[in-house]
Amino acid sequence: MIEAFGLSKHYGAKTAVYNLSFQVRPGIVTGFLGPNGSGKSTTMRMILGLDEPSSGTVTIGGTSFRRHPNAARQVGALLDAKALHGGRSARNHLLCLAQLSGIPKRRVDEVLDIVGLRSVAGKRSKGFSLGMGQRLGIAAALLGDPRVLLFDEPVNGLDPEGIRWVRQLMKRLAAEGRTVFVSSHLMSEMALTAEHLIVIGRGQLLADQSVKEFIAANSADFARVRTPDTEPQLREKLTAALAEAGGRVDPEADGALRISGLPLPRISDVAHAADIRLWELSPHQASLEEAYMRMTQGAVDYASTAVPGGQPAGPGQPPHGTPPHGMPPHGTAPYAMPQGAPFGAPAAPGGGFVPQPPQPPQTGFGPPPQGPPAAAPAPVQQPTSDPEDAR
Amino acid sequence: MIELDRLTKRYGTTVAVDQLTCTVQPGVVTGFLGPNGAGKSTTMRMMLGLDRPTAGDVRIDGEHYDRLRDPLNHIGALLEAKAVHPGRTAYNHLTVLAQSNGIPQKRVPEVLDLVGLGSVAKKRPKGFSLGMGQRLGIASALLGDPKILMFDEPVNGLDPEGIHWIRNLMKYLASEGKTVFVSSHLMSEMALTAEHLIVIGRGRLLADTSMREFIKENSRSYVRLRTPEPERMRDVLATAGLTPVATEDGALEVDSVESDRLGELAAEHGLVLHELSPQQASLEEAFMQLTAEAVQYHAHGTGKGA
């Protein structure tokens, strides 16, 4: 269990983290999300006692990290994969760490096995790829068989097999009753891994809820309906009937219809009553990414820009600047999102099988009037003024 | 268009790329997949003339890379490893590249703004985060407004907004008729971006097909349906020679059939459907199935699994 109470961190006049309170509970994987510069790394560093909070406290199992008599056996962390001595072999690197915290030698080979580096254990880590470095970092985190694990961007540099392995590893560690706290920028990955989310923006808590609740709270679901291709008039008929029943109907690029505002059985009844055969009637749940974008961006009426079928929104369109639900009153999203909507993202939380719309989601990039394409993803903060980026 | 013709690269006795023949077409985002060590990076480096093929050929719009005049106007590339002098400002870095290819100077601030680095143009990349370095690499790829773009792990280090942006950028570029070739390890990301896939394993071509076909061929796809009359539905399906599987939540899953046909069947028998959704496995699963043998550094110990 990780508990933060009123955690704040200032660097001079700049506030990296402000009055953050949350709990990371054991038994589930908790995701830690936020834009660049939102204070994620600073928070992780404070949890691990690397940075001292300006005010507030953060404890692990009730004790602050620095007070733990044998911290390495309580807490394991993967922060920066390259924080190791390049000239030392993987095994020796782990041996050093093990000796520092009185962990038996045989545990080194155990964790090397777990991360799949046994065969290169004698090689110097200098020649390691990013993915191998990452595995070694994970091995180090697991060394003390800790109850609490922190991972910062764990899948960085891993290949698909490695990514899947890390995901399963985290879930298994959580299932064993450990506390697993993971930060990542990869929403689709997070949706598959985490059960609970803590979202921060500009150093303040934006959300602390389950992935399911988070998506439900920050997105709009819709249904996808297809009528027989052979009879285009049925599509028109259904559109009219559904609109009359109070649904919002938008055409999709592949000829299907996107219907919001009506539950699936109701759509079925309407079609039935109008004597229209359906070739498809799929529920669509918004992706975590959509929900996240919506929350951190804060478009008040998201649907109005999410023109079905991806009607192009030109770069000249003004950005959505209204503070989102749950945003601190004086805070605006640190990044302006490029126009466009990620509707139709197929990744859904939970199991491996996800509905896959035949057509990839349309982009929001319209053909610009001339010259350079696309809108900028918003300026990146100055390296010197941003503690997270500057390191 | 990028054409590979029996492209081969050997290091001593190790074959990194083995007789790779394929074509990367314009107008779509083509994903380039393979496990670590499959030869992806080597292939991309050979495309850019950085590595010399041991045998075979790679041509950019019909020309060898080193015969291209001002290549940045033909092909722009973001390579995975950093390719920037940490002591030269972002602005000067792009100026160097622009000058070497006769690209007008005004394009430099343009691409810097485009990738969102306008405010740090005069900063040296020494202090850049991974994501900012990535943006600078993307800026240099876009500098010559080329018809072909290559991105090696483009989302590395980007935050969700950045990931969303680069994904849409790539799709936009493809929709403009450009050739977009992108490698990534993030299957879920690739599933959202690429329309076509080229998959290699141990240096060999494993698949060169559309995303849809790829998933279809390499994994289970089925239709999920819900109806208020599951028993009658079962009978109808059985008569049609189909065997549905009931799920815990009361839905039925039917393998190897188009949802179109099920819709017709239901209509024919006057069955009400509350759901009729074609399901496909994730790209990740399909990829795992295909490359199962080609994986190096296999991790163990996930034991009971998730």
Next chain:
Amino acid sequence: MAHTTQVIRSEWTKATTVRATLWTLAIAFLVTVVFGVLISLLLNNTFEDLPERERLTFDPVLTSFAGMSLGQLAMIAFGILLVASEYSTGMIRASLAAVPQRGLFMTAKLLVGTLLVLVVGMVTSFVTFFLGQAVLGDLSVSIGETNVLRAVIGGGLYMTLIAVFAMGITWVLRSALLAFSILVPLFFLVTPILASIEATRDVGYWFPDQAGTAIMSVVDTGERPYGPWGGLLIMVLWTVAALVAGYVTLKKRDA
């Protein structure tokens, strides 16, 4: 031709937008001048104490160039950094993707590098000569005297060639660390020792730096088997050899 100009402009921007590289040139100038002046001053004050043989062969020009043995290290550093930074930073991939004609790429970099060291070398040589002569007082010579102008121009050429030689070697080694650890001990320890020991002198004289130094002296001690221009030619040959080796490496190796 327009293409070549483009690439040269790009290399010029490259060389002039990194502070570390420019610093080495400034250091080369400062070190050579300051040490040249200090040693000239020292000799001017202790000239009467020197043994007669050394007084007879006293070379006021070479004396004012005494700082060059240190200053050349900075010139070597410039040559190494100009090339090696491409490899250490990964910039080489961006460079070669932009200019896949490797011969052109190398030529452009070489031209820019040579131009920079030639200008700095010449300025250094003339400044250190005039300041050195100024403090040598009665012992000094004027630029108009026999062979003096040749020696001063030669000093600039020497600094240029030593930097270009370093560039060539670095194209082969592709690493600043390797290049430094070979070139610095070679020019700072090995060749001076070889040239100062009787038994090995004949060998030592054929090394590029030792051979090149001949151009800077106005007093022929008759110890060397070649004249001033012959010495410079030997150094030029070494440099050409290093560049050819560098070119072959660049052409053959994967980037």
